[in-house]
Amino acid sequence: MARKRRTSQGNNSMQTAFIRFMLVVAFFIFWIGAVSVRLVHLQVNEHSKWKSKSEAQSTYSIVTKSLRGSVYDRNGSVLAMSVRVKSLAADPGLVENVAGLSSEVSKITGKKASRISSQINEGKLAGRKFVWLARELTDEQVEKVKKRVFENKDDSNGDLALGVRWIGEQKRDYPNGTLAAHVIGFSNSDDVGQAGIEKSQESFLKAERLRMVRERDREGRVLSETAVERTPSKDVVLTLSKEIQHITERALVRAVKTTNAKAGKAIVMDPATGEILAMANYPTFDPSEFRKLKPGVWRNSAVQDQYAPGSVFKLVTYGAALEEGKIKPEDEIECGEGQITVGGYTFNDSHAVGRVSYIEAMAESSNVGAIKTAMDLGKDTFYSYAREFGFGKRTGVGLPSEGTGILRAPERWRGTDLASMSIGYGIDVTALQTVLAFATIANDGVQVNPQIVKEVRQDGKLAEDFESESRRVVKAETARSLKKMLKQVVLDGTAKRARLNGYTSAGKTGTAWKYDKEIGTINRKKYVSSFVGFAPADDPAVVIAIVVDEPKGAMRAGGQVAAPAFKEIAENVLPALKVAPDGVFEKDFPKDPPKKEKKEPKDSTLTEKAKAPKKKNKADVKKTKKPEKKKPKKVRKTPKELNAMGVERMRLNKTTKQALRI
Amino acid sequence: MKRKRSITNRSSRVRRQRDPIPWKYCVLSLICGLLLVAGFFAAAQQHFSSLGVAMDNAKLRVKIKQLRDQKRKLLISKERAASPAKIATLARKIGFTDTPRTVVTGAPEVIEAASTRDAKPMPVYAAANQNDKSSNRKEVHVKDKKRNPGGKNVKAGKKPTPNGSQVAALSGSDLINNVRE
Known part of the structure; x- marks a missing residue:
């Protein structure tokens, strides 16, 4: 009985313990349940409120600038790049x-x-x-x-x-320091492009605002980083080739220094694609030192400055006449004693050429022949062809502040304007426009818009591609005829110094008096000497323009000043482009017939002396023979000698002078 | 007599069937508790490891940035050293002359070179993105020169263009090789 009672008591205590345990469990379940309910309330109902509070405490944003885009040449060499410092x-x-x-x-x-x-x-x-x-x-x-x-x-x-x-x-x-400085330009300390490609391609290159949101822990250690606003800058790939640019600059510097000229510019272009392979200006500058530069030093004269082209413009005159069927290259024209009077004013040739074919008239750069041809064309036709060749308007090359040149509408022309324009006066052009006109002929009459930006890349991938548009300006037959005439200029005309070693070439010289602001009219002591040509003559790979501003000394004609630079550039660039030689090598050059010798400078020694570089480096000195003493005064005093050296002289009328003052 | 038995006595005699200790519930609760705690531990571990990864990631990001900057600096140094003007200056210093290369001296080589075409070197911007297989840099096509027969708005075709190695092979690199020899 007592045993039974004990068992009953034990059962009771166990029951009590169980009840207590269950109470504890119930309490915990209730507690966890309460916490869970609270958590659900916080995380579901008040989610946004607490999330924003949490983010405000743990995240912060920083605003920086991404690096400015880079500029590359056509082969991927860096021309401009930004680095963090x-x-x-x-x-x-x-x-x-x-x-x-x-x-x-x-x-x-x-x-x-x-x-x-x-x-x-x-x-x-x-x-x-x-x-x-x-x-x-x-x-x-x-x-x-x-x-x-x-x-x-x-x-x-x-x-x-x-x-x-x-x-x-x-x-x-x-x-690359000064290499292609005028094309690349520079950006200021705020990373904003100020000149050249840096300015014209600012929309691609500019360093974008970059806002980064960082999450941190309570000790400030960064846990995650997210870019909120990010538009990375893009890289610009140019059509320039660093090596060709160097060759061009070297030749230009030599041409300018040899002739003691004030400045010079040169352009090398691929006529088939319109790509600018090199564009050089001298004097040049170092874009890294932009803080020390004088204003205007960075001006890209090759596309911004305009000048009277002189005889180079005869390309348009003869081109228009050929296209209109007015002339054929083999037809003859009477240039008489080298004088023609138009509107009461007389224009002169440098020397009388008599009755010659148009090929010879072009080769001898006869003003009379060109004026007669233009008069036959009429001013409206002449004007429309000048526009068609690309004069008087921007080429759209993609460089800032490109000049349009000056080509007045025929309604504003006066008595002698057509005659003046036919020989390259009363009209202003940019070097790029002349290159474009010659490239049109080189490309069998199809003009391809010039371009200097090849493509735009973002993070190494192609973002934008640029392709030039092209249009036909003259018939292929006309272009071939013009090529024939231009070839003769090099072979037996005013540009014999542009004859290449191993390649054929064609081109036209130009020597024009400069307009002088100080005296308010043209200055007969100041010249702009140029040569624009292409090579190989029949299947051109490059068109090259050289313009030398104010050459001083004995050599002033385009054939003497600019043609040698053309030769140097072409002879170096063509093998680099792997263009097979198609011409005669120097050792096999035919000797000039005696009758032509009179057109060369009387004092050839003087010319050779002036040609020699002014001892700039040892290499130049080694290359050229020791020059004899100069006698520039003698040459300057005799205009006839200047004429004999190929300087194209003419008399300007009032209208032309006024036009030049514009 | 039997009828006089008290109610209490009668009830005490009833044998009720009860579990001795609720082990079943105890174990179940314990397991639940352990699972809960283990869950908390696992969550905490995940949380702290993710923080660790995030911090490592941040450090690596900084490192990448530094390396990219370094790469740009090295690229500029390389370009500066390989600039044509620099090469020409150095070549002159050691006695090379500045004679322009002409086809007279190397006519056979040039003709040969014109018939063979070197592989195009990878541009810098492409080399910087080698892993990017989608890089669609345009290949230069060799086309007939007279592909622009005329007409308005004809797209200009691409032409064989010079590349760095080809140009250098005929100008600067000749000097460099000579210098090395």
Whole structure:
């Protein structure tokens, strides 16, 4: 009985324990349930509220600039590229060891310590919060600053790093220095393009605003980074070839220095595609040093400046006449004694050529022949062909501030304007326009718009491709006839110095008096000498224009000043383009017939002397024979000699002078 | 007598069937608790490992940025060293002359070169994106020169164009090779 009672009591206690346990469990279930309900409420009902609160505490955004786009040449060589650099700045109010800091920064950067300390002290006095100590430091300099300023605790005069901080910047680098400087241009310290491609392609190149959102933990360590606003800058690939550009610049510099000229410009173009392979100007500049440049030095004269083309423009005159069927190359024209009177004014040839074929008239650059041809055409036809060849309007090459040239409408022409324009006066052109006109002939009468931007790339992938449009200007037959005439200019005309070694070539010389602002009219002592040609003559691979501004000394004619530069460029560029030789080699050149010798300068020694480079480098000196003494005065005093040397002289009437004043 | 038995006595005699200890429930609760705790631990571990990965990622991002900057600097250094003007200056320094290359001296080579075509070197921007197979840089096609017979708005075709190695092979690289020798 007692046993039974004990069992009953044990059962009761177990029951009590069970009930208690279940109560605890129930409590926990209730507690967890309550927490769960609360969590659901927070995460579902109040989700957005707490999420925004959390984000505000754990994330922050930074705004930076992406790197400015790069500029490449057609082979992928870098012409301009931006890199991140560090600059050192200080809060003057916080700097306590001015002397020590100035001394260390001076030792590292080479700046004067006194200048740095005065900057800081002036900043202190003016209550400024920011002064630059050193900008765009190299990696070595950054390491030195870290070591000597930020980690140097030995200075007894106070902490050097106090108030000093790094500022990240980007620096534009032009690794090729002056090469193609006028085409590439430069960007200012705010990374905004100011000239050249840097300016015209600003929309692609510009460094975009970049907003990054970073998530951090409570200790400030970055956990994730997301770009919110990001439009990366694009890279621009040019049609220029670095090597051809170098060849062109070298030849141009030689031409300008040899003739003591004021300036020069040269363009090399592929006539079939319209791609500009090289565009050079001299004097040139280094885009990295843009802060030191004088205003206007960066002006790309090859596309911005306009000049009277002179006889080069006879291409349009004869081209229009051939296209209209007025003449054939073999037809003859009476140039008489080398004089023609139009509207009461007389135009002269450099020498009388008599009755000659149009081929010879072009080769001898007869003004009379060109004027007669233009008069036969009429002013409206002449004007329309000049426009068709691309004069008086922009070519759309893609460079900033391109000049249109000056080509007045026929309604505004006066008595002698047609005659003047037919020989390249009373009209202004850019070097690019003349190249384009000759490229049209080289390309069998089809004009392909010139282009300098080949494509735009983003992150290495093609983003935009540019292709030139083309249109027919003259019939292929006309172009072939013109080629024939232009070939004769080189073979037996005013441009014998453009005869190439191993290749055939064709082209036209131009020598024009310059308009002088100071005297308000043309200055007969100032010339613009040019040569525009292409090679090989029958299947041209390149069209080259050389324009030399104000050559001084004995050599002034385009055939003497610019043609040798053409020769140098073509002879170097054609093998580089793997164009097989199609002409006669120099050793096999036919000797000039005696009757032609009179057209060469009487004093050929003088010409050779002036041709020799002015001892710029050893290589040039080695290459050329030792020049004899110059006698430039003698040459200058005799205009007849100048004529004999091929200088195309003419008398200008009032109308032409007025036109030149525009 | 039997009828006088108290109610209590009578009920105490009833034998009720009860479980001795609710082990079943205890174990079940314990398992649930352990699972819950294990879940919390797993979640915490995931959380902290993701934080660790994020921090490593951030460091790598900084490193990539630094390496890209370094690459750009090296590229510029390379371009500066290989600029034609620099090569010409160095060549002159060691005694090479500036004689323009003409077809007279190397006519056979040029003719030979004109008939053979070197492989185009990979441009820098392409080399920088080698992994990107979708890079669709246009190939240069050799076409007949007289492909523009005329007509308005004819698309200009591409022509064999010079490339770096070809040009260098005939100008700068000759010098470089000579210098090396």
